Amino acid sequence: MIAELGHLALTLALAAALVQSVLPMVGAARGDAALMGSARATAILQAGLSGFAFAALVNAFAVSDFSVVNVYENSHTLKPMIFKIAAAWGSHEGSLLLWVLILALFGAGVAILGAGVPERLRARTLAVQAWIAVGFLTFLLLTSNPFDRLDPAPLEGTDLNPLLQHVGLALHPPLLYLGYVGLSIVFSFAVAALIEGRVDPAWARWVRPWTLAAWVFLTGGIALGSWWAYSELGWGGWWFWDPVENVSFMPWLAATALLHSAIVTEKRDAFKSWTILLAILAFSLSLFGTFIVRSGLLTSVHAFAVDPERGIYILGLLVVAIGGSLALFAVRAPAMEPGGLFRPISREGGLLMNNLVLGTMTGTVLFGTLYPLVLEGITGEQISVGAPYFDATFVPLMLVLAVFMGLGPLLPWKRADLAGALARLRVVAVLVLAVMAVVWWWRTDGPVLGLVAVGVATWLIGASLAEWAGRVKLFADPGAALRRARSLPRAAHGMMLAHVGVGVLILGATASTAWKEEALAFAAPGTSVEVAGYTVTMTDRVRVDGPNWIADRGVLSVSRGGEAIGDLTAERRFYPAANRWTTESGILRRGFSDLYVTVTEAVNEDAAGGARVLRAVYEPWVNLLWIGSAMLVVGGALSLSDRRLRVGAPRRAAPARGAMPAE
Template sequence: MIIEIGHYTLVLALAIAVILSVVPVIGARHREQAMMDVAPFGSVLLFALVAFSFAALTYAHVVSDFSVENVWENSHSLVPLVYKYSGVWGNHEGSMMLWLLILALFSALVAVFGRNLPSTLKANALSVQAWISTAFLLFILLTSNPFIRLDPAPAEGRDLNPVLQDVGLAIHPPLLYLGYVGFSVCFSFAVAALIEGRLDAAWARWVRPWTLAAWTFLTLGIAMGSYWAYYELGWGGWWFWDPVENASFMPWLAGTALLHSALVMERREALKIWTVLLAILTFSLSLMGTFLVRSGVLTSVHAFASDPSRGVFILCILMIFIGGALALFAFRAPLLNAGGLFAPISREGALVLNNLILTVACGTVLTGTLYPLLLEALTGDKISVGAPFFNLTFGLLMAPVLVIVPFGPLLAWKRGDLLGALQRLYVVAGISFLVAVVFFYVENGGPVLAVLGLAAGLFLVLGAIADLWYRAGIGKVKADVAWRRLAGLPRSAFGTALAHAGLGVTVLGIVAVTAFHAERVIVMKPGESTDAGGYTIHFDGMRPATGPNYIEDRGHFRVSRGRFEVAEVWSAKRVYVAQRMPTTEAGILTFGLSQLYVSLGDPTNDGGIAVRIWWKPFILCIWGGALIMAAGGVVSLSDRRLRVGAPNRKAKAAKSAAPVMEAAE
């Protein structure tokens, strides 16, 4: 009965979404407050209904109700409880329910925390959110209903995909969807502003926190997905330029550009039209990622759908929302004021250059991702665009960003002093290059260009520190005064520094693991040993083991350095009972920021087994840098200025009268 109630609740949610799609918009057009007030109440009600429906589906998975087709296809009575919960979204239907739940959540959050928004903008934005909700509710109910019953009910389920039976499934998709769907708020604000014809600094102030929140979640989601693939698939890589990976990376690039563009618009009332276009494009890329994963055009562990009707339905959603938003933009943009002017050498100029490079890089990734699909659809020819293309084009485009980023915060608004910024950063650049050379020497050589990559990463980290250093006046004023200045800086200044430093740490990890990693692929028999990364790995042999729903053969390895044994590690070949599907469980040892990675291959006829061993120097910097970037987003979100509406005239006047705070900005 709970399943039927969950289904009917979803139908009721569709009815509420249709009402929200129409009534508030009409109320905003005719300035009818009662009709506009439907938006916040209806958005909260919509979230409650969707949450109940999602809870009903979760209940079916937890109790292993195999009379529900979705549970039967994606669960098993022996699956551990944590994977019964995460398995709810480990399939197409459930993942779309999670998407819808997060979409309804963001609508409710706008309704609850958007009290300072103008009534018309709030009503229009929530209506646009309801349009999106209506489309995805129809998609779920018509093509991807998770509440379909089976009669008679099977005695046992088919089991969850063994690759998905990992804690990563519980973390990665929710974080990724919070990022994907979070950009829907920016999209809705952009469309609402175009409908209303109002676009000013206050609009950017309202949009920026939602952009920052979505960007933070998406950063964490991409990082978690990368690490999950790294340790779960047993291939030793952290990024493959898979089309599904690219589908999440492109909104991140566009969202990063949007974040910086909104900052320029808020501070200088410039780049208005560009910021609105970025808000539309960022969510459009999120929708395109949904299409790629669920249309059946891709074959991937991420790709759930095989029914062409689903792809056609989502393609229609893409055409309606992306095409409609861009058409509205083309109609309204010429009527909007472009905003203020600024000198090329200024903080605005640095942010614009940052925007241009990020958007071109995003376009490059988009081209490399879609070109093989379009070519196959038009001509039937199959080609592969892989890592060499992306590494070359994307790497060359992003290299200037690594140099430009530290300069931006040190330039003044409207008109900056490039020579002054150079004078502040030449010491940082010198230290970065010197440390890179020392690192290159300690690692006993490698690609010479690695020195430049390491120097660029260190330049980002030290440049972020230098920004705070000069703002506080350390070395120029007394220590207590410098401390007060540092403590008085807005939290967004610390958040910016953390984000830039985090990018630098990630760059350091990428360069180090690419240039200095070591790999051994050998056949080992019990008692044999090999060397990697300065460690000796001894193979003791294979031992059988049994888990709750799998059996495995585990390889035991002892790791020593010199005469001393420092650790042991297990690597396994696992077979899940229900599907008889094999997986590889890599053995990973962490030494500081580096890792020793051991993966088993196939056994040989002479009693040996193929073993792949990687030494990954400083690889944890890749994901550690992403965590630092996300921490920067959280710190910036805690800034009070991002939690309020547009400042009133008195507050603005008081702010201009505070020279210390103005200097800090």
């Protein structure tokens, strides 16, 4: 009965979205306050109905209602409750329902929190948001109903993919979707502004908090997915340039550019066309990722490679949403006034360069993701584009971006003295050379690009801290520095923390890639393997029974120089219901570095005498990846809490002569 109520709630949510997509737009065109006001009520109603439907699906998983097809195909009675609940968004249908819910929640957020937004702009924004909701609700109800029934109901389910039964994957999709789908409201603001014919600093102020919120969630989701891949997949890597990873990374790059572009629009009334275009592209890339993952074009450990007919439907949505918004942009953009003038050497110039590099990085990832698909479609030849391509193209661009990130905040608006800004960073330059010398002495066998990356990361960290120290006059007047730090806007602290986080992340990515060491050996109890000065010894092999799995566990001891350091366990788990094996790694943390150990089956167990393969990997500084990611999230959240973003935008000024007329 609850499943039927959930289905009914989805149907009513579609009806509410249809009303929301039409009446507010008509009201905005006619100046009818009652019709425009209906957007608020219908947005909140749609969110409530979508929330009820999602709760009904979660309940079906929690009670193991195998009469629901989705539950039968993705759950099992012996599975721990956290993974039963997580399975609600671990399937194609459930993940789309989560998408619809978050879409409705962001619309309701604007309806409730957007009191300072002009009534016409808010009505149009919520109507555009409802257009997107209508597309996905229709898709959900017609092709991917999460409440389809089985009759008779099976006694047991077939279980969720064991690789997804991990705490990282329990939290990763909701965070990722809050970022992915959160960009929809920025897209809606952009399309509404184009329809209205006006983009100004007040509009940018309204858009920035929503962009920042989506960016924070997307950052957290990508970082959590990377940590899951590192700890669960058993290969010791944290990023594989998998196409499914790429389609989440591209919206993040576009959203990062949008954040910086919106600052210029707000502060200097410039970059208006660029900001609108980035708002459209960021969400368009999210839609593109949804199409790629669900169309069957890609197969991946965390892809929903399903019915291609569903992909055709999403492709239609993609064409309408992206094609329609870009066509509107093409018509309206030429009438946008350029805004404030600035010299190339200025903060505006630095942010422009920042956006150009980020745009190039996005294009690089897009090309590397699409090229194999296009080539296969034309010639039938199957190839993969992996780390060598991205190391040669993306990594140098990332280092160029980091250089500009360190210098840009030191430049004033409109015009700047480059020599003066560089003079303030003399100490940082000396620090960079010193760090590079130490790293070269420590690891003379590493690649030159790794040494350069360490220097660039040090530059970014040092320059960001120097800019912050200059603002609070830390060295000129230490006694009053704390008071000045307290009076600084939270966004200033957040920017510094996020920029330092990028530098820390680059350090972790560089060291764990350039100076990783590993060793392999056939291992039975009593055998050892040495890596990076550590000795890993298998002391025992035992069978362990879990709630819905059976494990072959290797018990390991770690020593260095004859001194015991710690113990580890690494497992091969078998999930009977899913008839699949997984590798559970053992990780011993040593400061910022990890000793990463897996025990896997031999290719030919008879030839190996029943032994397992023991793989030990030394991952230097790898934990800086998670520390840097956390700094990005905290920095973004700190900026989001800034009073200037919480109190809303100032009242709009009257249109300037020659500006696009409002409808």
